[in-house]
Amino acid sequence: MSPQGAQLRQVGRSYRISLPAVAVAALGLVTLALGLVFFVVPNDANQGFSQRIFYFHVSIAFTAYACFAAGAWKALVHLWKRDPLADLESYVAVHQGLIFGSLVLITGSIWAKISWGHWWLWSEDQLVLFLVLFLFYAAYFMLRFSVDPGPQRANLSAVYALFGVVLIPVSFLAIRIAKGFIHPIVFTRHGPNFGGWILAAYCVSQVAMLVLAYALYRVELAGKRLDERLRGLREVLA
């Protein structure tokens, strides 16, 4: 096999679960989660109907963290093993993380408006942290797309993605201690009384979001790999 052919084969990687199966699972789980959240779970005693957004807001936030962590892990794999596919996987994971991160900002903003009457609250740690992460990862895309494709772009992206996993805990800590001088804690939320249907609904929506993110990740990755393959073929023909 020619070296180009070998490289083309490298671009592909077989997964144990096929993409349509993942997509169908995501659809089923999201439908189930919607059903549970809107029709089964009882209204929250304090916040009423609007509290239901919590099931999605929290599970989306967790999913975004998972995507960023996966992106950083793939970045590490890339730096370690020089695997060109790992760079692509890292990029796609960060991209999904940014999409879910924007959803966290939107759902959090809606929740804040309904619960406290403001679209934005600096006293909400999670929301502020996601704003910082949003800025950080949006800059990741600026960085990535201002370098020509190649090993250097892969390296710079990987290093920046690794910075992200250090930045997440550091920013979290920073935002926590910033309360000492920025805002006294005005709003205290009673810990949700977990149990029964509430726990079940939360778990289902969490799994649904993770599977959905994974399905989107696979779809995007398949597209990017197709692009790569096409480019490779063009180079072979040229």
Added chain:
Amino acid sequence: MTYLRDVGALARKDLLLELRARDTLPAMLLFVVATFVVFHFALPAHSSQLAASGLLWVAIVFTALLGLGRAFVPEREQRVLDGLVLTPCDRSAIWLAKSLATLAFLVAAEVVALPAFALFFHGLNGSTVAGVALADLGICTVGTFLGAMAVATRARDLLLPLIFLPLAIPIVIGGVGASVAGSPARYLGFLALYDGLFALVCWASFEYVVTE
């Protein structure tokens, strides 16, 4: 030991270059004083002293950004970086030396800027100065690293503020906390933690920024 000697030689090169060309430091000095004047007019009369303390940190971060943007310009223009990467020394020495040089510029700018701030606005307490010193370390280590990344891109100077500011937010939080909070110790501790963590990450991964 050779590592430290390499770092020393590289840092001396940058300082010598600045001493002869005087590109960066005068610009930083002028910029920071001009910023203070802008802030004076941006703050309405009877604004609290706390607001001025916060703006001090804005000035420091932007002044540092000015210096960091220039840090790798000589390397880029004269293609020195290729030569440096070829030399038989640890690549992280390039980052450490450049960080030390930018730190020297930033400290030199602050030696003028902090008294100017005290003159224009209000006096500074010890914890603010300690906070500035700790923040300088973080700004220069992370900023130099990102500066090396930015010069490798097409966008160059445009990109550095974009990738640097999100990472500088924790520094600003720690710094402002050290300036205005009642018990600055935890904020200073946080700044030290930030410096240590990010210095470690930069030191470990700089090689991948300058090599392919």
